[in-house]
Amino acid sequence: MGKNREFDVVVYGATGFTGRLVAEYLNAQYGVGGDLKWAMAGRSDKKLAQVRDEMGISKDVPFVVADASDPASLKAMAERTSVVLTTVGPYQMYGSDVVAACAEAGTDYVDLCGETPWMRWVIDTHSATAEKTGARIVLSCGFDSIPFDLGVFFLQDEAKKKFGSTVPRVKTRVRAMKGTFSGGTVASFRSTMAEAGKNPDVIKILQDHFALTPGFSGPPQPEGNKPEYDEGLGMWLAPFVMAPINTRNVHRSNALLGHAYGKDFVYDEMMLAGPGEQGEAIAKMIAGDTSLMSDDAPKPGEGPSKKEREEGMYDVLIIGESGDGKTIKVGVTGDRDPGYGSTSKIIAEAAVCLAKDDVVEGGGIYTSAPAMGLTLVNRLVANAGLTFKVEG
Template sequence: MTAERQLDVIIFGASGFTGKHTIYQGIKLLEGLKWGIAGRSKDKLTKVLTEVEKKADKDLSETPIIVADVKDPESLKKMAEQCKIVVNCCGPYRFFGEPVVKACVEAGTHHVDVSGEPQYMERMQLQYNEQAREKGVYIVSACGFDSIPADLGTVFLEKQFDGVVNSVETFLESSNKSKSTGGAVLHYGTWESAIYGLAHANELRELRSQLFQTRLPNFQPRLKDRPLVHKSKFVNNRWCLPFPGSDRSVVLRSQRFFYDNDKKRPVQMKAYMAFDSIFHVIAVALIGAIFALMTRTKLGRQLLLKYPRFFSVGFASHEGPTEEAMENTEFAISFKGEGWNKDEEMLEPSDQYKVPPNKKLKCKVSGTNPGYGATCVALLLSAITILKESDKMPFTGGVYPPGAAFYKTNLIEKLCENGFKFEVLKD
């Protein structure tokens, strides 16, 4: 990377919903760094700066504004050449992510984003990992919610385990303490990403066959799927469903990295979400089934995109959640880890244990405003970590999930200083 750059950080896609909230968090988190914003419309960028100024009561008139468009590769490269790291808030990444990654790699500039789209993330690793290493830059996706809590939560559990972890099950819970009821919890951009992610899920098998050309050993005991709908004592007898997000794919990519490069036995992982009542479970399952069926056809996708509020029963909208709703939303991911005591470690990561798992550990990662507050905090802290602790990151660069990228850094500690809580639970 060129030593002299005009800026440390550029927030790209800054006039969008996530970009606006990233600017707001950046006022505090990027203090001491030189940063600017970028997007395709100078007028929109100026307008969003004015909006954030009022909210934060902070003068942002001197903030550099760079005009760059995903449809103009030269403008993206010029943008990337002006900074050390691009914080990319412009999704859906399936359509708009690769041009920015390509520009960053060519310019020798680091890149982070908040993608929850496995196809995009794994394709970027397949196509740009070697180039990024050669250029000495880090490309890290899923630096928000999904999947920082799940991936770094698994890393945290392993560090606390004092033994060998065989499996981790995660249980996501959320609650809203807002006085107002109803209203969207997802912005349209997140809804759009979910639609196209599910519609093209069949691409993953071929992608993974190219990305990981050798299969992992068949580690025993296998972590089995729980019933589609089940009660779990682990989360106080709440009703649970499989979590459809990218957490599992992100965690397993990190674990594969640890196996391939650190010769560590990979953790098996399953992700679930928990609800207070069976009625919530039935409603979510029904909406999910309709959503999945509709994503299979072009007409179905068009309807989902045109009427997000109707087909999500009010959960998604073009306006997104209100400030009150976001600030009063709390999340917690509980981790159930099982494995073996340290005195029963194996010599090789592919060795099989002759005794069943004999040790358990429970952990939790929690915080507030997961979608657009904690997400933006985690995204910016990921960028700062790359700038300040790249010597603790793998190789000289590359394309990574957050667990693989940051497991030797102080990112977990920084997250805990800024609204997240990582803790070991007592039995």
């Protein structure tokens, strides 16, 4: 771990749409010249200065020039900071040299990745180096997958208090969501689909619920890829677009936590579509949605207005079921649109948590729960507009 370096956190990609929101948040939340030493990184001083001024960020924020096409510049950046926060995706196109530089320099790392095949490549390629240097590489530190991964972790912690043990079955149901997915998410999805079209191994990874737990495969998991009726909730359920990445991360968390949720753990995520015929119709409409592949989908660098971000939100219900039929329910909410407003605050707090808090010590390729756990939950509640609450 790169402690006592020039910077605590460097925001790489600070001139992109999400990166500039991260920089704006750090400036507002932590200021400059205080306890948190942070910098903005991108391809040119000129563009960084332009973004800094547009976003009303302090002129005292330092700049680091780094470019994905220049590995030496990435190495130099990694060696100057305790944590690299990167918003530069798709990661399979622009992230490999960044994560390599951090693993080799013993520098902690957070990203917004939802690209399962690339994440598996990072695990296979960089685990040994990160373990040796102490670099804590934490993938998927935005809306995918922190509210879900930490939500399950929080539920299991509460289940231990209530039942004396964790629960083997957890269902996540998205109750409400307002906001758009980021252009980066769309680009990542398309890059992954393009790769899958060329490489059958990528398809295998995408279909495997345990793709991120090499050496372990648990029980069969629900697919959640078509509408279904939930008798217990009296509601129709629809597929949730982020489930294919969130579920893989939750299973990795379980494995990294020594299978604290059990080796028989079963987990799925779906959206609530409502009751009756109308609920069924909405579920079918959601299941048939192809907007991520349409020409109207957001492009990288594009995003909603400040008003749209502030009017966005999400509300997630997580239900745990014990082996003897008892249940526990947890709600997780966010006060901004998931793809930009909330994601930018979440990843910023994850980076600060690694830089400043007493969390996991050993290096390796992590998910949020085993790396930061309830420490990050508390940060997100205190600073980033999230709630984690037991509902029953």
